[in-house]
Amino acid sequence: xxxxxxxxxxxxxxxxxxxxxxxxxxxxxxxxxxxxxxxxxxxxxxxxxxxxxxxxxxxxxxxxxxxxxxxxxxxxxxxxxxxxxxxxxxxxxxxxxxxxxxxxxxxxxxxxxxxxxxxxxxxxxxxxxxxxxxxxxxxxxxxxxxxxxxxxxxxxxxxxxxxxxxxxxxxxxxxxxxxxxxxxxxxxxxxxxxxxxxxxxxxxxxxxx
Amino acid sequence: xxxxxxxxxxxxxxxxxxxxxxxxxxxxxxxxxxxxxxxxxxxxxxxxxxxxxxxxxxxxxxxxxxxxxxxxxxxxxxxxxxxxxxxxxxxxxxxxxxxxxxxxxxxxxxxxxxxxxxxxxxxxxxxxxxxxxxxxxxxxxxxxxxxxxxxxxxxxxxxxxxxxxxxxxxxxxxxxxxxxxxxxxxxxxxxxxxxxxxxxxxxxxxxxx
Numbered sequence: 001x002x003x004x005x006x007x008x009x010x011x012x013x014x015x016x017x018x019x020x021x022x023x024x025x026x027x028x029x030x031x032x033x034x035x036x037x038x039x040x041x042x043x044x045x046x047x048x049x050x051x052x053x054x055x056x057x058x059x060x061x062x063x064x065x066x067x068x069x070x071x072x073x074x075x076x077x078x079x080x081x082x083x084x085x086x087x088x089x090x091x092x093x094x095x096x097x098x099x100x101x102x103x104x105x106x107x108x109x110x111x112x113x114x115x116x117x118x119x120x121x122x123x124x125x126x127x128x129x130x131x132x133x134x135x136x137x138x139x140x141x142x143x144x145x146x147x148x149x150x151x152x153x154x155x156x157x158x159x160x161x162x163x164x165x166x167x168x169x170x171x172x173x174x175x176x177x178x179x180x181x182x183x184x185x186x187x188x189x190x191x192x193x194x195x196x197x198x199x200x201x202x203x204x205x206x207x208x209x
Numbered sequence: 210x211x212x213x214x215x216x217x218x219x220x221x222x223x224x225x226x227x228x229x230x231x232x233x234x235x236x237x238x239x240x241x242x243x244x245x246x247x248x249x250x251x252x253x254x255x256x257x258x259x260x261x262x263x264x265x266x267x268x269x270x271x272x273x274x275x276x277x278x279x280x281x282x283x284x285x286x287x288x289x290x291x292x293x294x295x296x297x298x299x300x301x302x303x304x305x306x307x308x309x310x311x312x313x314x315x316x317x318x319x320x321x322x323x324x325x326x327x328x329x330x331x332x333x334x335x336x337x338x339x340x341x342x343x344x345x346x347x348x349x350x351x352x353x354x355x356x357x358x359x360x361x362x363x364x365x366x367x368x369x370x371x372x373x374x375x376x377x378x379x380x381x382x383x384x385x386x387x388x389x390x391x392x393x394x395x396x397x398x399x400x401x402x403x404x405x406x407x408x409x410x411x412x413x414x415x416x417x418x
Binding site for chain 1: 292293294295350351352353359360362363364366367368369370371373374375377378391394395398399400401402403404405406407408410411413414417
C-alpha cells in the first residue's frame with residue numbers, strides 16, 4: 001500500500017514539474033511550442049512526456065484544473081458563518097490575488113488559457129466534477145440540497161462567469177490595472193442586482209441625447 | 210458572383226440537412242452513432258459527410274452555433290427602447306420557448322450538447338465571435354463601448370451562465386417542468402441582486418436550528 005502511494009506521489013510530482021515547464025514555455029512563446037521542446041526543457045524524453053500527458057492540450061487542461069482546485073480550497077476555507085454569495089465571491093477574489101512581480105506571467109498564462117479555450121483542440125470547459133464541488137460547498141452555506149434548489153448552481157455559475165469576463169479583459173490589457181478591484185466591482189454589480197443597470201443605461205442614454 | 214452564391218446556398222442547405230439528421234440520431238441514440246450511420250440516414254456517402262464536417266464533434270458545434278445565432282437574432286429584434294438587461298433576458302427566454310410537442314426532443318438534444326461539452330473531443334465553449342455579437346448589441350443598449358466598459362460583457366456572460374444552469378437542470382429532469390418559468394425565476398434573482406440571497410440563507414439556516 002505504502003509503495004503504491006509513493007509511486008503515485010512521485011508521478012504527481014513529475015506531472016507537476018512538466019506542467020510548470022510547459023506552461024512557462026507556452027506563456028513565453030505561445031501554444032506552438034512542440035512536445036520535444038517541452039520535454040527537453042523538463043529534462044525528459046518526449047516518450048516520457050506522453051506517458052503523463054497524451055496531448056499538449058492536456059497540459060493546459062491540467063493547469064486550468066489546478067486553478068479551479070485552488071478556488072475550491074479557498075471556498076472551503078471561508079468562515080462557516082459567511083453567506084454563500086459572499087463566501088464564493090471572497091474565494092474568487094482570493095484566487096485572483098497575486099504578487100505584483102507575478103502579474104506579467106499570470107497575464108501570459110491567461111493568454112494561453114484563452115487561446116486554448118477558443119481553439120477546438122485545446123477546448124476546455126471547466127471540469128464538471130470541480131464545478132460540482134463548488135456547488136455543494138455553496139449549497140451547504142445556503143442550508144439546502146443542490147439537487148432540489150437551483151440557487152447554488154446559479155450563484156457559482158454567474159460569479160465564475162463574471163470573474164472570467166473580468167480576467168479575460170485584464171489579460172487582453174496585458175495584465176495592466178488592478179484585477180482584484182475590477183472583480184470586486186463586477187461582484188458589487190451582481191450583489192446590487194442587474195435591474196439597476198437598465199435604469200442607469202436609460203439615464204445615460206437620455207443625457208447623451 | 211451569382212454562381213458562387215448559389216453554390217454556397219446549396220452547400221449550406223446540405224450542411225443544414227446533415228446537421229438535422231445527425232442531431233436527431235444523436236438525440237435518439239447518443240454520440241456513439243457512427244458517421245456511416247449518419248451518412249446513410251442523410252442519403253449521402255461518408256466521404257460527402259466529411260466534406261461538410263471534419264468530425265462528428267463539428268456537427269454538435271454547428272448545432273450549438275445555430276442555437277446561439279437564434280439568441281443573437283432574438284436580441285437584435287427586441288424593441289429599441291428596452292434596457293440592456295431586460296432585452297438580453299427576454300431574448301434568452303424567447304429562445305427557451307418551445308411547443309409542448311418539441312420538449313422531449315429538445316431535452317434529448319440538450320443531453321447530447323451537455324455530453325459533448327464534458328467530453329474533450331467534442332468540447333465546445335461558445336464561439337467567441339457570437340458572444341462578441343451579443344456583447345456589442347448589449348453595449349449599444351447601454352450607450353457605451355464594450356471596449357472600455359466591462360458591464361455589457363458581464364451582463365451577457367452571467368445571463369447566459371444562469372440560463373445554462375437552468376437548462377442543464379431541466380435536461381437532467383428529462384425536460385419535465387416549465388423551462389421558461391424556471392429561467393424567469395433565475396433572471397429575477399439576478400435582477401434583484403445576489404446580496405439578498407445571503408440574507409435569505411442566514412434566515413433559513415437559523416430557522417433550521
